[in-house]
Amino acid sequence: MHKKVEILPLEGRMGDGIHFAMDYLTEQTQLLNGEIDDITITAKIRMSLSLVLVIQGQTVVATALRENCKSIVQFNKYTKLPEAITFTENASWPLAMPVFKMDYAHQEYEAKFGKEPRAYGVQTMRYDVDDKGHIRGLYTQILEQGENGMVMKEGPERFWPADLVLLSIGFEGTEPTVPNAFNIKTDRNRIVADDTNYQTNNEKVFAAGDARRGQSLVVWAIKEGRGVAKAVDQYLASKVCV
Structure with a gap:
């Protein structure tokens, strides 16, 4: 019931090759269960750029790895978490402050490509599509921690090439x-x-x-x-x- 996905109205958002991660994962599950014979969204032999939150992204990363994609970048708008923190008496699970960790999918990616797939402090600004309307990549800006949350840092945009973008940026409600x-x-x-x-x-x-x-x-x-x-x-x- 809580699956009304959030849509950010960015330039080029409706380009071909930009999909919701949930649709991608749903098709993969249906294929494994024999409910469908083919899939419409695939990361096979592609450069897959996944726009996700860290708490949601590892399933997308793992699935794309199973499809033998060429590369993955998992965007996170927040800065990298600390390696460790000092826990207090009132910070027991599930209230404990989160710390940086390598989940199974990130470990698998690092073992295959020699680096972890996550990029931190990243805000997507716009998508770049070709003349046929297919995604070629996207432009981002750096975010940094401010007094009242994440703020955009001044500087040039960075271009990330991609031929598949999987969105998992939250739910509207x-x-x-x-x-x-x-x-x-x-x-x-x-x-x-x-x-x-x-x-x-x-x-x-x-x-x-x-x-x-x-x-x-x-x-x-x-x-x-x-x-x-x-x-x-x-x-x-x-x-x-x-």
Whole structure:
């Protein structure tokens, strides 16, 4: 339900060869399951440039590697995380501050190409397409950490050649079908639900994970999934007449 992808209206965005990473991964899964006979999006024998957040990108990187692509660059608008930090008593999982790590896909890429695929502090400015409308690459600007978040650094744009761009830059929010059907309150495209029992304004409907809190790490999905299961069980138990 929480899959309404975010679209940035950049120059050249509708060029051929620019796709959502979710569409790419969905086709790959359908092909493996025998649901389709062929795919329309492939990184095979291509230079694949994947525009993704670090927390989302490793599946795209791993899949493109399986297709034997020529190269991958995984963009991250944030600066590189520290190698280690000093944890405090109140910083246990999943609240702990993130640190730099090499996930399995990044390790595989480094083993094959001799370097990790991620580029940090990068903001896409526009896409470059040829006369036939196919992607040739894109232009980026450097981002750096400012007092109130990431700010663009002055300087020339950098051109990155690419013949495939896979976008995974977030979600706009929850699709309205279910909230509208059950008259559930929403706020900024998120379902409004209690932080403790995950119950919405409709007592029979519960919400958790990205649909409630917005795009987040999978550890939060696990935590809230367990929490909402317990809450639903308690609700049903309270309604059972013995």
